[in-house]
Amino acid sequence: MRRALANHELGTFVTILRAATGLSQLDLGNIVGLSQSTISMIETGDRDTLYDIRELVRFADACDIPRKVLLPVVLGTESGTLGLSPFSGESRTFEADEELAGVDRRSFTGSLLGLVTASGLDLIQVPDRADAAHVRYLRACLDGLGRQDQDLGGGAVLPQAVRLFSRARRIIDDSDYTDNVGHQLLMVTSDLGTLCGWLAYDNGDQKTARMLYREAGLLADGADDAGTSVHVYLNMAMQSSFLARVSGKAGMAREALRFADRASYLARHERSPRLHALIKLRQALAYVRLGNEAAFRRNIAQARDELQRGGHPDDALWTQFVTESEINGYEAMGYMDLGSPARSVDLYSAVVSDVRCSPRNRAYYRARLSSALLQCGDRAQAINEGLSILPDLGVRVTSRRTLNELQPVRAAAEQLAAEEFCVRFDQAARSFSAPDPGSRI
CATH class of the missing domain: 1.10.260.40 (lambda repressor-like DNA-binding domains)
Incomplete structure (x- = not known):
């Protein structure tokens, strides 16, 4: 182009x-x-x-x-x-990927809330009448942004995704359309909101992610579509599990389990094996944060059973990342929380060796591998693993979530006077516009 x-x-x-x-x-x-x-x-x-x-x-x-x-x-x-x-x-x-919302990446976070509220929508043009073509166009853009996220991470994709989400909301509010087109608009706009919430989450902005998920949930309720609602609930479960991990609050883990259980109930008639595998993974992560190892193991096994059923025409595009490697990654995260970092090292090593893993996910799991090695006491290897991805962070992979996983390794590197790691980590940290991982709810 x-x-x-x-x-x-x-x-x-x-x-x-x-x-x-x-x-x-x-x-x-x-x-x-x-x-x-x-x-x-x-x-x-x-x-x-x-x-x-x-x-x-x-x-x-x-x-x-x-x-x-x-x-x-x-x-x-x-x-x-x-x-x-x-x-x-x-x-x-x-x-x-810069200035797509009228501001550069460094100042974007401060402008994000304004853009997704009514006061920021007047800048976006919408058609007088929307039809099925507008829905197909929004869906195609959504799919493209999802693919970019797999390659780049949330920081690079978030500005344009939020602008597209805001435009879709304006179409719903201000354009004329038939009832059928209106229903389709609600579903695609909810999916856009869910993607934006995920991108904000990956960019380290938990408050904004939470707000976007709530917006997406309201739209999904308006569409009265089970699949769309399941998408929102599973993302909310993922965020709540993360917040349980960083805060140590059992209440957040219980919330994660409620979200995942709600998704399971809504998806009870869905035929997608990948979707049901993902539900089991989100339930497993919630259980491990609650200290229930038996339920964690059971849900991991059930996720594998679901995936072994093979592909299905009903598998949504946003579930394509659910593979054996993703299950290994979840299992590794669980064992880290359960105090078994050595088992996590083996599982994470298998994940990062999978060439089918997306660039963003491979970087994230390599950062988790680095942290697991540190927990095992192998500080030198942990630093080497972290160094393998630091040059790309903030440049080719704009995932603040990934950088955050390397913070304990940064502290160890400083103790060992590993200057190259410290310098590269600090350079990557300065390149991100997202808030620090302490941006919690």
Whole structure:
């Protein structure tokens, strides 16, 4: 897309956009207010509508494409580099993950709450009438953001995800649509809210994550769709288990179990093995935080049994990360809490050796492996494992959650005068805009 924009091949730009979102020419025309024939002529180069910069910007706004994405049109380069001076040796590189919500990443957290409240929604354009094409477009964007999260982590994806969530909420409030389209809008917007909550969680902002999950839950209730509600409850269970771990409060673990049990009840008629495996994993984590080792082991075994049933057409895209490696990761987390770090080391080692594991998850589990090694007393190896991922944290993997797992290793590195680890950890910490892990509820 950047290459097409840089070469002023705006017809190709439109074709790429349609291919990425799975829309027909008619669908895209409905979204941007043009006829199907006009979209066709733009793609074939028979009409130069988008060569008027005002029309190009209007087109981008209608699709909620950040205007900064259009920068290659002006610069004539797909890299989007702004040369400040040919002699200064300095340059600014356009990065699509920055300033997507009108602010840069460092100031984004302070602006997030405003964007997802009513006062921040007036800046977002919405159609007078929404139809099935708008729903498909939102769903395609949601799926794309989910894939980016697996690669990059919450920090890089959060700004644009929140903007898309806010736009979907504005459509629900301000646009006209049929009852069926309204129902679909509620479901996709709830899923967007759940994704945003997860991204905030991964970015270390627990208060914002909690607020977003509640918003997503209200939307899911409005849609009266079991699958959508299950998605929200399982994410809330994950966060509550984490808060139980960092706070030591049994009440948070009980809350996690209530959320997971509620998801289990709502999913009782669902046929997806991955979904039921994930429910068992969230229940297992809650039980271990309550000190119930027998229930933890039982649920881990049941999760494996569910996964062994194989794939199913009803497996949702957001459950695809549930694999044998993910079960090993949960089991390892449980044994860490139960005081058996040596068992965790073996399990975490198996997870990080799985080439199918996403970059974000592999980095997270390698950080957990580092902490487990430290608990086993192998401080040197713990530092080496942490060093293997620190160069990427805050750069290629923007997961504050992962960095937080390395904090005990940072303390050990300082005691051992392992300067390289300390310097790289501190550099990564400065690159994140999210609050410290103490941002708890």
